[in-house]
Amino acid sequence: MKRLFALVAFLVAVMPLNAQRRDSVYTASEQFKVTKVIAPVSLMTVGAFCAFTPAIHNSVDLPVREWVVAPYGGEKFVPLVDCPETYLQFAPAAAYGIAALCGAGEHSLFEQLVTGVTAYALMFGATQAIKYAVNAPRPNGGIHSFLSGHTATAFMGAELVRLEYGIWWGLAAYSVAGATAFLRVWNNWHWTSDVIAGAGIGILSANAAYWLLPLERKLFRMDSKLAGATHYQWQATPFVASTPVGASYGLTLAVQW
16 A cells, blocks of 8 residues: 555656647637537437336336345445445546646646536436436435436546547546446446436536636636736645654645745
């Protein structure tokens, strides 16, 4: 564990985490393109079609649930507080925020903060509206099953990471989002169709937040407030040290302006 932490500390220390000033034109993530909505809308459509078409629901959702509950004699209920995905869902968004605090990414800290809040507001509003409008039964007997809010939260964070930090960091975040979706089904809280549609809502919300950023930039006058974004630098360096009473872990944060 100590060696792993030391390796991570070294890699983070040598990586440049400088705040970057955006160009005067919109970045690629801020530009709306029809092709960007194909994947999330397809996921939402497939999820809804699977959930509300009895033949497909019976051939997809029900067999998966039977596989999940088979070891438990046909019943399985895991309390929400005991579900790891209850906490795992926030990991991609947390990574997005931590990286922003360290000055990484093509947008400033305030721009990423605004984008993250906007994405969450869009995602939460959409999922709650759909949940209460549909009021579908959960596989464990609960209500408001369609669609999965946990999955939407995780995929929203993963897409934010991908848009801001590139495909490789995005893949890591998406692996966490995929695990969240799997656990929602495995713990018998959602049907497969719920998590498919939830993934689509999350991805679409993240993209929509970046499309709205130019408008919010004008609304909050970010150009004037953050024109000097390149005049500061952040450097975060984790460390591990040996002490008489055991190992000591910490994080050093340096700010230069």
